[in-house]
Each structure stands twice: as structure tokens, then as C-alpha cells.
Amino acid sequence: MIRFREVSFRYATAEQWVIRRVNFDVSPGSFCLVCGPSGSGKSTLLRLINGLVPHFSGGIVEGEIQVNGINPIQVGPAAMSRLVGFVFQDPETQFILDNVEDEIAFNLENAAIPPQQITQHLEETLHALGILHLRRRRLESLSGGEKQKVAIATVLSLAPSILVLDEPTSQLDGQSAEEILSLIQRLARQQKLTIVVAEHRLDRLLHFANQLIYLSGIGEPIRADEPQQVLPHMATVPPVVELGKRFGVRPLPLSISEGQQMVRKLGLERLNHRTSPVGKKQMDSAAGPAILSVEKVSVSFGKTQALSEVTLQLFASQITCLMGANGAGKTTLLRAILGLVPLTQGRIWLQAKEITTTPSWKRARWIGYLPQDPNALLFSETVLEELLLTLRNHGLPQERSTAERILEGLGLSKHALRYPRDLSVGERQRVALGAILITQPQVLLLDEPTRGLDEEAKAKLGDLVRSFRAKGMAILVVTHDVEFMLTLADRLCILDAGRLIDDGAPPTVLRRNQIPPAQLLQLFPDQEFCSVEEVLSTIAEAWSHTLDKSGRPALLAFHSDGNRPHRPESPPEVR
Amino acid sequence: MPEGHPSTPFHAWVWLTWMTTLLLCVSLTRNPLYLVVVWLCVAVVHAAGGMGELARGSAPFPFWLSLTIVPLGALLNALTVHVGENVIVTIPGRIPLLSGVVTWEAVLYGATNGLALGIILLAFWVFNRNVSIPAFLRLLPRAFHSLAIVGSIAMTFIPSLQHQYQQIQEAQAIRGKRISGLRDQLSLLLPLLVSSLEYAFQLAEVMTARGFLVSSSPLSQRRLRLAFLGGLGFVMGGWLSRFWGLPPWVAAVLFWGALAVFGALIFLAARQAHFTAYRVVRFRRRDALAMSGTLLLALLLVLNGVHPERQFLDYTPYPALTLPPFAPWVAFLLLGILSPLMVALLPNHDSLS
Structure with missing residues (x-):
């Protein structure tokens, strides 16, 4: 169905190839997952399938591409549109009309589908995607996930045989992302579509994929094969796969159920319960005075009560995560703290000073706020200038050395003179962080900071946030990403319908509120593991042995078929 | 097949x-x-939120924008048009365009021009919120379908621009920037331009991938372009024939030839535009009623236009400021602008369908 032979591409003005000598085949009805770090060429690869690259972007293509026997480079994206449905990252920019029905019908009208058939196509598509109830809804009233579903419906209405999705969850919050990933899973199960999807969140899709394409970096050779063949070569994989890799289990577990099977076979299900250090950390931190206090804060938008008497304190050197369903009021709380929305009731204190009526631009000196879309904060010509602009706005001395030091801390020194919007998503986010951190705020508010980040960028962000904690900052992070939260949070708060309903140690709060747990918590329900490293060290500790050089418990002897390991009688042997 | 638009x-x-x-x-x-x-x-039509669901939530932004143009127009005209008897101040020196007298007449004329521009802006806003894009596409001849699609996509920019403006204003506050005066507002323009261009680029890419404006065969496209050039050739030929002093019938033949070529071109382009219409929109009695008020006003304005003295609408503050004439019956007829709103407010307007 899709055939790439020795395909290379580079932009006309660039010397470096974005993708180089790529070969792979995708057979009809396959589910092909494309993964790799940000900027590795995933989007370019997908756009070559329908000819958007090079027809829309320009550039030089070498090699041969065939999609259902047609060369997309020759016929162009418009002609390919009936064969390849393409869904983009941002649902906000994919619509022209006001409501769902008209948007889909407009697509069919332009394809000159006879009016009698439009209703049929429309209803069949909405039904297949389970969104028939959204038919009369206005697009602006839909959640991000619902909008992305409508975008998928719009392209599927023309009944393409291939559906290509370019990081369809990267611009969505956690809950909306879950909706889309579930939908893709359902499409893969029920429809006879060939699906090619680029996605960072492998944990949800890996076990559906029968083909995995891994791009390790720009211009680097790619690996395209069955997931079991490609996963061992990938730098970052979901925790369940990582555990399998560390234990040397073959075939690698791809889903939670396969992971649970592995845990049972290895006899790890009865590990000693350990006390999470998280709760202790929180107790220690809470002993000091609060840096920021929110007292009975309420916010209303017309008749909608967005926040109801929320009381929260943030302490120095503590990372507090805030979770809750869409529309629970998480972003509104952050905006209220910074003064971007008016309070109907309540007071806000920064240490001993009340700031309830202080304008936002003044609060920004002491409270750093990173919104969901970091692009919104980038105005300047260069990265360095971006940081200096904040100092200028606050009337502070524009010390170049301070800005350079912060850029170094953020790992952005080499990009200091680049245009910020040309950088990758993760780098742009770090520039925006730098721009708000240069005033050395006491409080840092992060709204969905992992949105659109790959695993590597997420890990870097986690390290950065921990370094801010070490400097004494009080940090509040709104996130839907349970895995990220567990690696980071000292304390977890839950907001529900505008009310703060829980506050405590993360694993305990997660369990109390029945939030879908992280993979490791599902594998070890009695434990409070936050990372694969913790699992391995706990196993090693439990069996009184150390890890070998590759991080594998030294005394676990595994068979390649994943049989249960045995404990040798002899003393520990470090390999 | 559904009928009409559900929300207008x-x-x-x-x-x-x-x-x-x-x-x-x-x-x-x-x-x-x-x-x-x-x-x-x-403004009343806008404040009523238009008449349909499409227009729900009329924003104050266009009000303020339309009113902002009034003082800007007054200022610009006062500084650049130095005519009138009632002098406010004199700008000394020889500054090009600016030096000279600043008069009350110029201020009033500039403000009036600004108000006219503000009305056009506000009216476009109301039109945009009440006419769906498919309905707008159906208003235009099939031959101009491509143009209509491009225009429609441009129409989606207005609300997105407003949203982006608010986002940028907020982002500036997050970065410690106080937005108070006009100068601060100007600093928002560049980011607004950048984000608008990014949005335009993304939307264009989406539309391309969805196969909008799939052209007919390249051969027929070439033929249409050649025919267009041929039509232009006839026009040019006609003009040159007059320039060279050839008999008038030569120019007439060439101009008529151009007209025939362009007519054929529109006919052929219409045949090549492949699209269908999902909704059947009928013209109902209440549409006729709402239209009659504005048509009556249009008739009056046309009559005023052809009247040799144009006595009841004319006014100019130059050369000396006078009180503008005001006839209550003209003002009453101008209320015809409210006719869609009045028909929409009729308690049993459904019976007019």
C-alpha cells in the first residue's frame, strides 16, 4: 500500500537531509506507529505520504514513493486527498465553519458528492467515530479531544483507505489525548483502514501496532520493522517495555496485561511494601511558612462557577501537582493566582503581602507563569533578547551575563542567537521558561508543561523543575500526565468542579480518587514506584544483591522465553 | 437533504x-x-447578537474598534487638510503635509469619515456573523467558486484575530509588560502579525491536504488562461485602436469581442467548478419582509443619488462650519436598517415562514 524506496528529503536551502535513504513498506490494513524524538523528521515522513512535502513545503526529494500505486510527488496533495486522510496536530486550525455537521458536509460538497449521499456519508462517519451526538454542536463549544475527533471525521467522510495522523494528541490536554488515543485504537480494531500515526505516547498504542518506524534523529538511518524488532534499539520506551528490556525478557511486554504476566512469571508480585519518601518530603516542606497562600478564592464566568472557595498554600522547595478533569478549573486557578481573571471572592497572599488587587504585570515579577502554549510568550528576534525583554519590561538592569547564565542552566546556550520560534517544541518551552525565570520568581506556575514533549524533553523538563525546587522555589504544576507527576511531585492536589477535594502524597491521592494510574502502579498495585530505577533497586534490595553494570539485578537469571528466574544459592555475583 | 441553515x-x-x-x-x-x-x-443589530445562533455572543471589540476610528480620522484629517475658517491652532514651519492651520471643519470632516469607516467595519462584522460560509458561497456565481473559497477562509480570520490579540495581550502581562497606551498597543502588532501568518499557513496546509480547490485537468486550466489573455488582448486592442485614431467601429467590435470572450470564460469556468450543495435554502415570506425595509431605504438613496440637487443627504463642513441639516423623516427611513431585527423580534414570525 505504502512503499518507500531509498527516499531522501532536504529543504532547498538546507544542506542536511531531514530523512536519508529510507526504505519501508506498509501493507494494507496495517497499524504503523512512527516514533522518535522531536525534530527527527516524523512530520516530514508523514507529509511525503500525501505529497504535502514537497508540494507545500518545497524541498528536494530523491528516491521512489508509491501509495496505492500512485506517486504522491507527481500528483500532489490535492489529488491524494481522496486516498489519504491527513489529521494535523492542532485541532484549532483545521476548521472553517461553525458547526460539526456543516464542517463535514462542506468537505463533501467540495468533493462534489451528490447531495443525496452527503447525509448518508455524514451519518455513517459520525456513527463510526461515536460522535453522532455532536452533530449539531458548535465547534467552539467542543473540548480539544472532541475537536480532534471531528477533524478525523472530516477526513474519514471521504472514505480514504489510509489515515495519517501527525501527533494528533500533542496539542491536547491529558484527558482529550486519552479520548483520541482510544478512538485510534477503536479505528484500528473495527475499520479496515491503514493507519499511520506519529505519536509520543507509545504506551497506549504500542500493542496495537504491527509496524514500528523509529527515527532516532535528523538524517539518521531509520528502523522500520515489527515492534519487537525495533524496541530494543530505542532510547526511550514505556516503563513496562523498559522493565522487560532490563530483565532481558523476550518477547518484550507491550501492554499492561503482558507486563503483569511478566511480573507474575518473574515472581515479583509479592515484593515487600515500601514507604514512599514522597509523603515524608511533603511533611518536611510544609513545616516552613507558605510562600503563596490562596484563601477561599472563587471565580465565575457569567453563570458558571469556575472556582469555589479554593484554599491552597504553596511552600518553598516543594513541587505541588494539580490534577483534575477537563473544566475542573485548574488553569483558571493558575490564572487567578497571576491576576489574569478577576476573583468574585477570596484573597491571595505572597508571603506576608496581600496581592489580591495587584495587577498581573506586577505579580509577574514574583510569580512565573508558563501557559499551555509557550509560543504565546515568544516575541523577540533571538533567544537571548527574549530573556532581556522581560528584564526591560520589569525595569530591571539588563545584565547579559545573567541571561547567559540562565540559558546555560536551561541547556540553550548554543541557541542564544537563534529565532525562538524556529526551535523545537521542548526548546521553545525552555526559552519561555527562561523568559519568566530571569526575574528569579519565588513561585513558579506551570500549566500542562509536558504537552507535545517527547520522553527525552519530558525528562529534561523534570530535571529542570527539580533544580528549581532545590533553589527554594514553590512550584505548582497542572498536569494530566500521571507518569510525569509521579516522578516529580512532592504533593498532589485534586480539583473537581472548581473545588479542591484532595491534597496529599501522590500515590495515596491517586488511589483515593481513582485516577487511572501510571503503568508502574498498575504493574505493582501494592507499591508506590515512581520509576523503573526504583523498581530495580527495590528488587535488588529485597534480594540483597546489587545491580550489574547494565542495571540488571545481578542474581536474576532469565531465560530468553521469559521463564521464571531462580535464586541461586551461591553468594552474589556481579557481572 | 436538510433545508436551510439551522442557526440563522x-x-x-x-x-x-x-x-x-x-x-x-x-x-x-x-x-x-x-x-x-x-x-x-x-450597533443595535450587532448588540442584539444578530438574529441567529451564528451571531451569539456579540463582542464589544467591534464596537470599540469602530469608535476608535472616529478620533483617528479626525486627527489625521485635521493634521493634513488645512482648509476651513474656524482655526484651532496653526502648526508653524515648513513641515511637509503638517504645517498650516488646524481647523474645526477638518476635524469634523475627518471624524465623519472615520464614522463612515466604522459603520462599514461594524456592518461587515454583522454580515460575517450572520451569513454562514456555505451561504456566502451560494451567493456568488459558480465560476467564482475558487475565489469564494479563498474569501471564505479569509472570513474565518476575523474571530481568530480577536482571540490571538487577547492571548498576546495576556502573554505580555505574564512577561511583566504593562499595556496602557496606544504605544503599548502597537507593540502587540508584530506578534499578532506573526501568529496570524502562522495560523494562515497551517490553515492553508490543512485545506490543501483536504483537497480543497482541486483543479480540473491542467489542459482545460491552460485553455481558460489563454482565453483570459485573449479577452485582455481584445480590450487592449480596442483601447489602442482609439489611441491610433482608427474608425470607432473597430474599437466597438473589439470591446464586444472581449465581452463575448469573458462571458464564455465565465460559462466554462462555471462548468468546471465541481461542487454540490448540502442544504436547500428557500426564500421565505419573512425573508421578503426583512428585505423590504432595507430595499425601501436603498430606493430612497438611489433616488437621492439621481436627484440633480441631492438636497436631503448632502452636507459638507467646508469652507465654513454650519449645522448639518436634519430631517426627521430621513432619519425615520434610515431605521429601515433595523428591519431584519424587527422581523426577527416579531412574536409569531414562524408563521411567516
């Missing part, structure tokens, strides 16, 4: 007539009193 009660022709009448009105008079009446009428 009037046929697109009603709004087109309304819009055309307003443009006619604004182009025919510079009487500030009548223009204030027109602005108020359009």
Missing part, C-alpha cells in the same frame, strides 16, 4: 441587501447626524 433565520440575500444598502448609504452622505443614526442602527 434569514436568507443570505437579506443580509447581502442589508450590507449593500449600508454601503450605499455611507458612500452617499457625509452628514454626521444621519451617520450617527446609521451607526446606532448597526
